Structures are given as structure tokens and as C-alpha cells.
Amino acid sequence: xxxxVVGTIIKIVLVLLIVSALAGFGTYIERKxxxxxxxRLGPAHVGPFGLLQxxxxxxxxxxxxxxxxxxxxxFIFSLAPVITAATAFxxxxxxxxxxxxxxxESLPLIGxxxxxxxxxxxxxxxxFVLGMxxxxxxxxxxxxxxxxxxxxxxxxxRTAVQFLSYEVVTGLSVLAPIMVVGSLSLLDFNNAQTGxxxxxxIWQQPIAFILFLVAGFAETNRTPFNLLEHEAEIVSxxxxxxxxxxxxxxxxxxxxxxxxxxILAAVIFCGGYGDIGFIPGWLAxxxxxxxxxxxxxxxxxxxxxxxxxxxMWLCWKVLMPLAVINIVITGIVVMI
Amino acid sequence: xxxxxxxxxxxxxxxxxxxxxxxxxxxxxxxxAFKQVAKRAVSGELFVGLWITLKEMVKTLFMGxxxxxxxxxxxxxxxxxxxxxxxxxxxxxxxxxxxIGCGLCEKICISNCIAMETxxxxxxxxxxxxxxxxxxxxxxxxxxxxxxxxxAIVHGGRYETASEQRASFSLFDDMLTxxxxxxxxxxxxxxGSVTPNADAAIKKTPLAY
Numbered sequence: 401x402x403x404x405v406v407g408t409i410i411k412i413v414l415v416l417l418i419v420s421a422l423a424g425f426g427t428y429i430e431r432k433x434x435x436x437x438x439x440r441l442g443p444a445h446v447g448p449f450g451l452l453q454x455x456x457x458x459x460x461x462x463x464x465x466x467x468x469x470x471x472x473x474x475f476i477f478s479l480a481p482v483i484t485a486a487t488a489f490x491x492x493x494x495x496x497x498x499x500x501x502x503x504x505e506s507l508p509l510i511g512x513x514x515x516x517x518x519x520x521x522x523x524x525x526x527x528f529v530l531g532m533x534x535x536x537x538x539x540x541x542x543x544x545x546x547x548x549x550x551x552x553x554x555x556x557x558r559t560a561v562q563f564l565s566y567e568v569v570t571g572l573s574v575l576a577p578i579m580v581v582g583s584l585s586l587l588d589f590n591n592a593q594t595g596x597x598x599x600x601x602i603w604q605q606p607i608a609f610i611l612f613l614v615a616g617f618a619e620t621n622r623t624p625f626n627l628l629e630h631e632a633e634i635v636s637x638x639x640x641x642x643x644x645x646x647x648x649x650x651x652x653x654x655x656x657x658x659x660x661x662x663i664l665a666a667v668i669f670c671g672g673y674g675d676i677g678f679i680p681g682w683l684a685x686x687x688x689x690x691x692x693x694x695x696x697x698x699x700x701x702x703x704x705x706x707x708x709x710x711x712m713w714l715c716w717k718v719l720m721p722l723a724v725i726n727i728v729i730t731g732i733v734v735m736i
Numbered sequence: 737x738x739x740x741x742x743x744x745x746x747x748x749x750x751x752x753x754x755x756x757x758x759x760x761x762x763x764x765x766x767x768x769a770f771k772q773v774a775k776r777a778v779s780g781e782l783f784v785g786l787w788i789t790l791k792e793m794v795k796t797l798f799m800g801x802x803x804x805x806x807x808x809x810x811x812x813x814x815x816x817x818x819x820x821x822x823x824x825x826x827x828x829x830x831x832x833x834x835x836i837g838c839g840l841c842e843k844i845c846i847s848n849c850i851a852m853e854t855x856x857x858x859x860x861x862x863x864x865x866x867x868x869x870x871x872x873x874x875x876x877x878x879x880x881x882x883x884x885x886x887x888a889i890v891h892g893g894r895y896e897t898a899s900e901q902r903a904s905f906s907l908f909d910d911m912l913t914x915x916x917x918x919x920x921x922x923x924x925x926x927x928g929s930v931t932p933n934a935d936a937a938i939k940k941t942p943l944a945y
Contacts, residue, residue: 437789702785
């Protein structure tokens with residue numbers, strides 16, 4: 401078989417396994433970081449430092465009864481979590497994760513396989529990833545409407561509101577860097593910033609970076625914009641009636657999306673997997689993604705939620721005009 | 737500024753110094769509203785919040801600022817006035833139990849949970865032959881300890897009272913100080929006594945916020 405095909409398959413398996421494991425680990429990190437910020441301990445009893453809490457939660461999720469409410473639309477009810485989880489992983493297929501490397505020949509079977517940095521280098525990479533993540537919002541939307549629960553309906557109504565608000569900002573904020581780089585492929589973004597920290601796009605496009613982060617928080621449904629399942633207001637929103645593994649799939653999807661947004665922010669604005677001085681590229685990317693992940697938890701510990709109308713106000717009246725102005729200025733600068 | 741003098745009786749009370757925060761007016765639309773948004777957007781108040789949580793995290797991780805008590809393994813000292821499962825005390829000199837079988841605790845018990853039987857022993861002294869407290873009924877009011885003329889029944893600190901049997905704590909011998917633990921027997925510290933860690937637990941009232 402072709403060395404590249406073998407490498408790609410290896411990469412697919414690795415991404416699937418590692419990201420879904422990381423989603424579990426992400427919940428652990430989230431609980432720990434939130435706990436420390438609130439002077440608590442977080443999970444501490446299962447295993448060393450509570451690390452096996454992930455396994456305990458997994459066992460709990462797997463063995464829970466699978467409840468489908470009587471009046472729910474059974475087909476859509478069971479389809480919705482799959483949409484969320486699947487789109488989150490499909491989005492990851494067009495994201496460069498690590499530098500390309502060749503597996504040493506000495507290894508049996510897979511020796512010599514070329515593991516590409518990106519599973520599918522489609523030439524519309526950015527659009528594909530953002531589109532897939534946006535398609536992921538069909539999960540909450542359908543889940544909320546299929547479950548015959550009024551909290552669920554409210555959750556899916558808010559999904560629509562949130563979707564309509566942030567998606568414009570995401571697209572427009574990424575447009576400016578696209579104009580600077582002149583390509584939609586994420587590999588080109590990465591290669592445009594290989595000249596060290598000073599070549600990062602964040603210095604040329606600080607406003608676009610901030611807008612992208614804000615929209616990313618809305619996209620991954622993280623705290624200041626966590627309207628879809630705002631516990632204090634609408635019980636659990638779109639996941640009210642979900643339990644067990646279906647509920648778990650929503651959360652694997654959510655955490656995979658958090659990683660995707662972290663990787664996107666790192667690749668589009670912060671130099672991707674380019675080396676920083678003595679730090680090798682793969683470690684640099686890991687550190688960046690870890691930072692963005694930590695930022696999401698940090699913000700969750702610090703800031704209050706906002707109301708849906710405030711989200712719409714923010715996105716349409718503040719962020720979108722800023723993004724448009726940013727694009728106009730970028731366009732003028734690029735032309736000159 | 738609201739400065740009202742409230743007269744509750746004939747003598748005028750000292751004036752209260754309430755301070756109203758100057759929050760300004762809320763601009764509804766137009767240029768002032770825009771100015772407010774712009775001012776708030778660049779004032780960095782959000783970063784103040786981020787800084788506080790990060791500081792707390794560093795404190796928790798590296799400066800021992802955790803507030804969690806690992807409960808079943810660690811316990812907070814409770815007040816000596818706490819009223820949990822009763823203890824029956826012994827006389828320190830002879831080691832004999834203090835109870836003289838007067839029956840006052842049984843009489844005063846408002847939930848009728850104390851049952852005792854007494855008889856005369858060979859020295860014509862009252863002897864307690866049966867003494868049980870039904871902890872399913874006990875409301876831990878403390879009257880029994882208060883009325884006891886001999887300080888024989890006091891409330892102890894055993895507040896973990898989940899058990900497989902209702903009778904687990906309730907027999908006289910269960911509540912009586914074990915004879916080999918006589919040296920460690922604790923007297924009731926008295927009404928108004930404070931928690932052992934009272935000094936350490938005192939904190940400044942957080943008036944700053």
C-alpha cells in the first residue's frame with residue numbers, strides 16, 4: 401500500500417482515539433482547574449490525584465439506563481448526539497495537528513509510513529472546519545426539539561439565536577487573515593508563519609484574533625455564552641432529557657470542539673506547529689492548544705453568563721461592525 | 737444621599753451614615769450609550785476578574801489556601817456545647833458510674849425517650865439495672881444533661897449516628913466511659929464554653945466588599 405495512505409489511516413485512528421480520550425481528560429482538567437480557582441480540591445479520591453475519575457465517569461455513563469422519553473421523536477432523539485460528536489471529529493480531519501513525520505523503517509508493518517500533518521488537506525480547509533463545526537449545532541437544535549420537553553425547546557431556540565449571532569462574526573473575523581495569507585488551506589496558514597514569533601498573524605490581526613476567540617467561545621458553547629444549557633435558567637437546555645452514553649456523546653463533541661477551536665486559534669493566528677527557538681513544533685502546538693483550553697476554563701471560573709439578548713447585541717452591534725471595519729482596513733493595506 | 741434619622745423611642749438615636757454608591761445614570765441610546773460601551777470595553781474590568789481567579793488558583797496550589805476538609809478522614813473540632821449522643825460519666829476516684837438512679841432525666845425528657853429501671857443493691861444504694869435512650873425519638877434538647885444533679889449524663893461529640901441497628905448507641909454500657917479510658921474522660925466544659933479552635937477560626941469581617 402502507499403506509504404501516505406497507511407500514514408493517513410494511522411493518523412485517523414490516533415486522532416479518533418486521542419481526541420475522544422482527551423475529551424474525558426478535559427472534563428477532569430476542567431473540574432480540577434475550576435476547583436483550584438474556587439479554593440477546592442476537585443476530584444481527589446479515585447486514583448492518584450483523582451485521575452481515575454475519568455474511568456469512573458466512563459463506567460457510569462456506559463452502564464446508565466438509556467432513557468428515551470415517551471413522546472420524543474425517537475429517531476431524531478437518537479440521531480442528534482451522533483451529529484454533535486461526528487461533526488466535531490469530521491472538523492478535526494482538516495486541521496493540521498503536528499508536523500509531518502515518517503515512521504522509522506525499523507518498525508514492523510507500519511515502518512516507512514508517512515504520517516501527514518493533516519488528515520485531509522482540502523483546499524478550502526478553514527471553510528470546511530468552520531462549516532463542520534457550525535453543522536454540529538444541528539445536534540443541540542434537533543435534540544432540543546425532539547425530546548418533547550419545554551426546557552429542551554428553549555435550549556434549541558437559544559441554539560438558533562446563538563448560531564445566527566456568532567457565525568457571522570466567526571466568518572468575518574477569519575476573512576481578514578485569509579486575505580493576508582491568500583489561501584484557505586490551513587497548511588498555508590501554518591507555512592506563512594514559520595519565521596518565529598514575530599511572524600505570527602496575531603501581530604498583524606489582533607482584532608481578528610480577539611473576535612475569533614469570542615466567536616469561538618460562542619461556537620463551543622463555553623461560559624460567557626453558555627446559553628444552550630444554562631443550568632441556572634433552563635435546567636439543562638437541550639440535554640435535559642438525555643442520559644448515559646447519548647449525553648456523553650454531546651460532551652465528547654463539545655470538548656472535541658474546544659480542542660478544534662484551540663488548534664484553529666493556534667494555527668491561524670499563533671504560528672501553528674512552527675518551531676519557537678529551541679521548542680520543537682509539535683510541543684509548541686501542544687502548549688498553545690493547552691493555553692487556549694486553559695483560557696476557556698479560566699474564563700468559566702471568572703466571568704458570569706450573559707443573556708441571549710446581550711449575546712445578540714454583542715455579536716450584531718459590536719463584533720460584526722468591528723470585523724467589517726477590520727476587513728476594510730486589511731483590504732486597503734493588502735492592496736497598497 | 738438618604739440621611740434619615742429613625743426615632744424608635746423618645747431619645748434620638750445616632751445618625752446612620754449610609755453611603756450611596758455613585759453609579760451614574762444609565763444612558764439609554766445614542767452617543768452616551770456608545771461611549772459607555774467603549775469605555776467599558778477598554779477599561780479591562782474583565783481582566784481584573786481573570787487576575788483574581790488566577791491569584792486564587794496560585795494560592796490554592798502553592799500556598800496552602802485550600803478550604804476543603806477531607807471529611808471522613810479529617811474532622812473539624814466541634815463545640816463542647818454541641819449536643820450529640822450522650823455520654824455517661826464515671827467518678828474519677830472510684831471509677832463507679834456517677835448515676836444515682838434519681839430518675840430526673842427520665843422525668844424531664846420531653847420526647848419520652850429515656851427508660852430506666854433501678855433497684856437497691858446489697859448496700860442499700862440505688863443501682864441502675866436498665867438504662868436506655870431511644871435515639872429514634874431523642875431530639876437532643878439537652879434537658880437530661882441540664883437536670884442531672886451529679887453531672888452523670890452529658891452530651892458527647894459523637895455526631896455520626898448512622899448505624900445498622902437502632903440499639904447501637906443506646907445502651908448504658910455503650911454510653912458509659914470505658915473503665916480503662918477513665919483518664920481521658922472529658923467533663924462538660926460548661927455553658928458558654930467555646931470551640932477548641934475558636935481563636936484560630938476568628939476572622940476579620942470582610943467589610944471591604
